[in-house]
Amino acid sequence: MHLFSRIVRNLAAVLVLSMALWAMLFYYAMVDEIRDEADDSLEHYSSMIISRVLAGRELPQIGDGSNNSYTITPVSEQYAMQHSHLTYHDENFYIPEKGEEEPARVITSIFSDKDGQYYELRVAMPTFEKNDLFESIAIWIAILYFVLLVVVLVVSAFIFYRHMRPLYEMLKWLDSYQLGCKPQPIPVQTQITEFRKLGDALQRAIDRSEQLFERQSQFIGDASHELQTPLAIIGNRIEWLMNSSSLSPEAAAELYKVNQTLGRAVRLNKTLLLLSKIDNRQFPESVDVDIVGMVKECIESYGEVYESRDISFQQNLPQRHVVHINESLASTLVSNLIRNVYIHAPEGSVARVSIDAGVLTISNQGDAALDGDHVFDRFYKASKKHTSTGLGLALVAAICRLYNMPLDYSFQQGCHIFTVEL
Amino acid sequence: MKILIIEDDPSLREIMSRALKQEGYVVEMATTFAEADSKVAGYSYDCILLDIMLPDGNGLQLLEHIRKLGKRENVIIISARDSLEDKVYGLENGADDYLPKPFHTAELIARVRSVLRRGRTAGELALSIGNVVLRPDSRSVQVAGEPLVLLKKEFDILLYFMQRPHHMVDKAVLAEAVWGDYADDADNFQFVYAQIKNLRRRLSQAGATIEISAVYGFGYKLAEKEE
Incomplete structure (x- = not known):
């Protein structure tokens, strides 16, 4: 209320x-x-x-x-x-x-x-x-009541909105606030002590969470950096072993599995690095990117990779749709959404992709709705597919956050639907 | 060919030097900024592998030093920070290539070879093994002097192998290199097998003296046919 x-x-x-x-x-x-x-x-x-x-x-x-x-x-x-x-x-x-x-x-x-x-x-x-x-007193009291009420309302509305303006400005500011986006300072131009204090407290809380956020992404970034060298060493040693001809086929097969697992660790680490870079806004240069071309290329490429899953796309795309965005991030965004379809859609099904009025919609069949509140969280996994890192949609969300593109998930008529307002 | 490895991690240094020595290069190593600086000043190398995160200094400064000394060494930056700024800064300041960690040995060797070749042939970037010549710039392949037409993916695969001859290439790594990010976590590698099969057929039909052989069932190796 x-x-x-x-x-x-x-x-x-x-x-x-x-x-x-x-x-x-x-x-x-x-x-x-x-x-x-x-x-x-x-x-x-x-x-x-x-x-x-x-x-x-x-x-x-x-x-x-x-x-x-x-x-x-x-x-x-x-x-x-x-x-x-x-x-x-x-x-x-x-x-x-x-x-x-x-x-x-x-x-x-x-x-x-x-x-x-x-x-x-x-x-x-x-x-x-x-x-x-009694009647006449009641009538006069009623009249007095309404007159008084109107006067009280007008006066208190005036006083209320005059004095509460700083509060509403702060609320507006909070609504537009996004973590990690280097916010404007909180508007506190008021002589009222309570609001000044509230503004100061708010500023302190925001500063603290900004700092925590920064430290957290710094930590993820640092940890991933530090992991790169050991990962490189392990990988190269395995390669060295596999290239040596003295290996028995069993040992080689075992080693190959180790290498595959290592590959997953490397990929996970790379993705975490990418996430922390997006959160730290390290993708400054934007160019005009044709999303339609990117979608088509992605479908073609993944279509080949996941040929065995026999999934086809019903495409409803315009000739071109150009967006001013960092090219590698755009590609990450599109490829993660498309790849998701290839991995999770039922075998032999038909998925849909469309760009309509600047909204990219990708949908595929599914059994049950995913948890809409957590589907874009890091390491959220609905399926037990071992190959999925659980970071794909988190990446998509991070990119959308970076460019202020509204991203949405819904489940309608047995279809998972992802939309991005480009 | 003399190569200087500047890397502070002993294990990684050892692997890199072992791999490069196996390829027939003469390898020297430096572990700190100071040591690297004195080596660079005192000797000359064909190629320097430069880790930019050193305990006592930034490798990018060393790069500036090398250029100030007027040396023409080829420099490949090796970095755990796969960051665009480092890459752009490094390449603008005279580095020849940028290799993010973690890398595959085959990748390292391919980059070193490519940098050295570029230095020698001044732009003529043809790769040649056996009777097969591949020109990445014009995307053309010749077998025994006759042009061979390949599809896009087939060409990309052949290019990848030609840059890493005699090295085993993991099919997952190949998939990622040719089909793009995340292709390496596909359910199966049927799509790789199919393309390799086509490529092998085209090569043998054209009478190439190279062949792509399977290794243990998890990778491939490009080598000249043994007579």
Whole structure:
């Protein structure tokens, strides 16, 4: 989830909750205040009536414009004893002038005259409709909520993108970053301490991994160099032995096998050297290379070498497709992909090669999908073919990385498909 | 023909000198930069095999020295660093050839022979064994003076053998040399057998006095026919 939408979502949720809470408090405070006022005036009114009753003076007329109404009922002493002498409550009160019931605040007081006769006085004062008040408060709170939300969103978007820009620049930089490609420095033009620290930490981490990467390829390169001389010695000694005529046929056959194994070691070493050279970008000079010609030549050459496997290519190639690339790397790229087909495709099958809109696609039949995450790793071997070094596709990937050519593997309808955007 | 081997590894030095001596060359050896420098200054050689990674100096500097001294020795650089810069730098600074490690003995001898021949014949690069003459530049072959037409692969194979006469050539090495990288790890070498068979037939039909014979079933050797 995007950071900004997460912030917006949380802000909106917090706003909803706090607004609802606030609306509730506001409503109760309001109701309480109104009731308080009503009670005061009711008390005043009822004590006025009681004092008039006791003094035997004329009682106020109902309908004198105050909207108040009252009843005086004589009650028994027992009733008076059982009930509180002064109670307030809300009830719906029939107002004769209006001919309808209205919510009203009612005060009930019980008093006795000088003869000991108890009376119950009920004074009612019409008040507000609670529902109406609640509704209008709710509406206004909702309006306030949306206005507030919009304001908060606009302001926080402004602040967010203004202050988070360094973060997004760093993320963009990280997206475009490739290990071992001598990156541009990390963009940290900000006064914000946290981002400066983040940028510095990032720079340190990148420097460290660049250094490790460099050391690793340096190590592979050095190790391969160091192996060259011993390999040369062993090879030459074996050749010397094989050229000497005193060898028994059994010894010669054994020696030949040793030599074959040595050949594999030499090839492995050469490939590792090549890989480390590609990673160290030691192939500067690029020329215009016709990939179509290269593909055709490769198919012809390997077709002869792997004639016994009886694999044919269905070619869908343009006249020419020229790419600016180091020639020997281009040849390594193409030959590894083609050779792969000859080695791994089922015997007698038809493979496909095409160049369409600058995309080289090579596909052949296969039993099951390879592990797409690791197929380009060094020493990834799907088959147990002893002749494969496990470095061919790693080489292809290294070359594609060097020239920023997207390389992809997929398995569709029983076919392994390799694509390179040239 | 006198050859100086400048190589710090004793075992490799021994093999190289043994192989070259067997070919009839007079071989001298130097193990360090200093020793090599004094030998180069004091004597003259037909060919110098120069390892560029020496314990006490860079062989490329020695190359500059040799050229500064105005010597015309043929120099073949031998390097474990199969790097293009070294190769380009070496060849630009007067080396005649560049041989990356690990190399085959036959390859070393072929390169030495080729460099020496180039020095002698000034550009005329014909290889000749028995009554067969092969000109790599014009890609032509003559048997007893008559032109022999060969297919591309057949020619390449013959060229490879003619550069290494009397040496056993591993069929895997041959496959790699003629068919390109990685051809040597093919499942079988049927394609090599087929081409060799055709080449043998063409040579014998043309009446060549050389033949390609199988050695133990894992390689071939080109030699003049024994009468």
